[in-house]
Ligand SMILES: [Zn+2]
């Protein structure tokens with residue numbers, strides 16, 4: 001291990017440069033991860049274009065790697081040793097507040113950059129802070145005592161483990177939040193890594209009908225949705241989506257709508273409201289819109305719709321996602337389409353945003369990629 005660690009640093013909106021940082025000193029109660037894969041998602045695309053956290057930031061919040069160095073207390077507390085492959089959640093919670101005691105640490109203020117400028121969260125913390133290595137677009141990642149880690153089961157590669165985040169979100173949102181289970185009927189809007197992960201989660205949970213929508217550009221992704229268990233796919237540019245959904249459901253509509261369009265505007269939400277069953281359906285939303293003019297409140301309340309917010313994942317969802325990957329029941333490796341090295345972080349993020357390479361579903365940033373070849 002050298003004295004310096006190479007990292008790709010976001011220095012401003014849409015700007016990245018390679019920088020070296022001092023190797024953090026590891027004491028009794030912390031550890032160091034050799035990063036194998038940092039997954040890139042739609043949030044990275046948004047945070048790269050318009051960063052919420054200013055200053056130099058090492059992005060990368062979906063991290064998998066091998067423990068390179070571990071203090072005695074950390075090893076005891078977390079039950080790990082050097083050489084173990086782990087998935088690191090991006091939350092770095094306080095372990096003291098009410099949310100943490102409830103196990104809902106994704107709501108802990110110590111890790112919420114939206115309300116706390118001092119928050120620690122991988123991919124969202126300035127590299128000017130102590131230990132510097134707070135993101136996965138680097139050769140190493142610093143692990144404090146309160147890092148939340150999961151052991152990656154044997155037989156799951158680092159690249160496959162990179163899908164834990166979208167898959168655990170799928171399990172959290174579709175199953176725990178929206179209550180998808182045996183015989184549920186589900187509409188999933190958007191066939192990206194998130195929508196495809198939800199497709200698998202819903203099938204695994206026993207949904208009797210899964211419909212996935214996308215645009216003409218998503219043709220290959222819609223095909224993959226079918227491979228992963230979607231019963232029907234709809235190209236919303238070629239077909240009247242609502243008419244088709246009502247035809248498929250015999251005019252009943254669906255139990256649950258999951259919006260995985262990552263901020264495609266009001267249309268998916270309006271379609272979702274109409275596509276839900278006559279009474280008491282559930283709509284899961286994840287929006288970047290600050291406002292929603294002419295929101296159909298009357299229709300929502302008359303249909304007794306429950307609206308849920310997509311807000312991260314729990315420990316249990318991550319464990320279930322890892323077990324799902326280990327089971328190999330679904331060919332989730334079909335999602336891992338692209339890998340990039342550290343010097344190509346800019347291109348990797350742009351590719352996820354639809355500006356770079358074609359056919360992108362899930363992108364793995366592999367900081368050691370050049371060295372390996
Ligand atoms: Zn993400």
Ligand SMILES: [Zn+2]
Pocket residue numbers: 093094095096097098099100105108109110
């Ligand atoms: Zn807390």
